[in-house]
Every structure is written in structure tokens, then in C-alpha cells.
Amino acid sequence: MAKLVIISGSPSPASRLNGVLQSLESVLQQEGLHPEWIRVHELPPEDLVYTRFDSPAISAANRLIEQADGLVVATPIYKAAYTGVLKAFLDLIPQRGLEGKVILPVAIGGSAAHLLAIDYALKPVLSALGARNQLQGVYALDTQVKRKEEGGFEVAEELEARLRQSALDFTREARLYAERTPGAVV
Template identity: 55%
Template sequence: MSKAVIINGGNTRKSRLTAIHQQVGRFLEQEGIGHHSIYVHELPAIDLLTANFASEEILGANALVEEADIVVILTPIYKASYTGILKTYLDLLPQKALVDKRIVPIAIGGSLGHLLAIEYALKPVLSVLGATEIFNTVYFLDRQIERLEADGYRIDEEAEQRLNVELLKLAPAKIIN
């Protein structure tokens, strides 16, 4: 059975990125893929900023990555780059942490121009960490995720379909009789 880890590079659980995170989690559950989540902003800031490789929390998060076959990386795009907090965590992963893993980068930003931040900033870092099977980036515009009056969000149908196309590549093969 496949295992997945979702690395959330946002700075809060109350954002549009949360809607994407929840959708990915639901998909993994429906496909019978066990998963854990790493909310990078909830790791100790002092350990992230001082590159404390011996931190129990960092080692615990790294163990989740090591055990996973699938790594989903979520990040908002700010000022034409993925988040600094995500970078601080990626810097604490072991050198070849992403070898033999399927990687799904997912980002959200204010304009289509920010899509290139994943191609030219995040994907090279993932490659240095040993990733060779990096799926197509799923990029959301802020306006494709509506904040509801009640606590929650609604993802635009077209955007959700694009997400599902990439996620279906992760699903185990089903035998049809």
C-alpha cells in the first residue's frame, strides 16, 4: 500500500491553501492511500531558522517523508517565489530525501505569471533532493477558491478537475473484470 505525506508550506491553516490540502487528503483517503501532513509553520521556528538537524520535531517530520512513496508539496506564491518557510524545511531534509518518490507540486498565487516560480525555483530544489518523478504542477489562482461565509472554502470546478487529473496518476491500478 502506498503512503503519502502532504507538506504544507503555508503560514496558517486558515487560508485557501487549506482547501487544496483538504481536497488532496480526501482524494488520498478515497484511493486507500494512507497519508500524514506536515504543516511547516507548526514546526519550531527556532529549529527551522537555525537549521537544527537534531530537532525531534524536524526528525519526526523527516521520518514521515522517508516513509512516504508520494510527496505532495503545497505552497502559496508570494513575490514570485514559494514560501521561505517551505525553503527552511526543505533545507533540513537529508540530501537524497526524495529519491524514488512521486512528487506532486501544488501552488496557489494571484496571477498566472507566478506559475513559473515553481518551474524555476521549487523544482530545481526538489531535483537536488533526488526527485526524478515530479508530476505536472497544479497551479491555482486565488480567485479559483472561494471563501465561504461559513467556515470553509469552495474550489472552482475547472481547477478541481485539473487537480484530480494529476492526483489520479497516483491512484493504484484497478483491475476491471
């Protein structure tokens, strides 16, 4: 079975990005996959700021990445770029740490004007870390994800359809990669 990891680069546990990622995870689970999560805001801030490569929390996160066939790398977009907390974490991934992984970039922002932030800000950094198989990203608008009064999120139908298709493409690619990897359980 393909091993998947979702990296949430949101600095806030209340981010609408969580609604997007929950929808994506739901499709992955329907496909029989149960991704691990790295919530960057839960990592020790001092480990991120002081680039503590030997931190137990950072080492554990990097082990998850190393073992993964596919990664969802997700972030809110602030000022036309991914979050600083995500950048701090990406700096702690080994130089070729994303080599051989299938990557699905996901972003959420307040304006369609930042749609290309995935291609011009996030993907180049992922490529520098060795990511060669980056799928077309999913960009969501804040207005497409509503917080429910009782908790949780409601995702707009159009966004839900795009997330579903991207999750299915991601699943297919990650499974293909897992099949080609020696010793993989498919």
C-alpha cells in the same frame, strides 16, 4: 498500500492553499489512501531558523518523508517563489531525502503570471534533494478558492477537475513505486 505525505509550506493556517490540499486529500481518500501531513507552520520556528537537524519535530517530519512513497509539496507563491518557511524546512531534509519518491508539486498564487514558479523555483530545489519523478504540478489562482462564511473552502469546478486528475495520476505513480519497493504493502 502506498504511503503518502502532504507537505504544506504555507505560513498561515488560514491560507487558501488549505482548500486546494483538502480537495486533493479527498480524492486520495476516495482512492483508499490516507496521507500524513507536515504543516510547516506548525514546526517549531526556532528549529527552522536555526536549522536544528536534531530537533525531535524535524526528525519526526523527516521520518515521515523517508517512509513515504509519494509526497505532495505545496506552497503559496509570494514574489514569484515558494515561501520562505517551506525553504527553511526543505533545507532540513537530508541531501538525497527525496530520492525514490513520487512528487506532486502544488502551488497557489494571485496571478497567472507566476504559473511557472513551480517549474523554475520549486522543482529545481526538489531535484537537488534527489526527486527524479516529479509530476506535472498544479497551479491554482487565489480566485479559484473561496473561503466559506461557515468555515472551509469552496474550490472552483475547473480547479477541482485538475486536482482530481492530478491526484489520480499521483496515486497511480505512488502505487507503482510501492509495488517496486521491497517489503512494500500494496
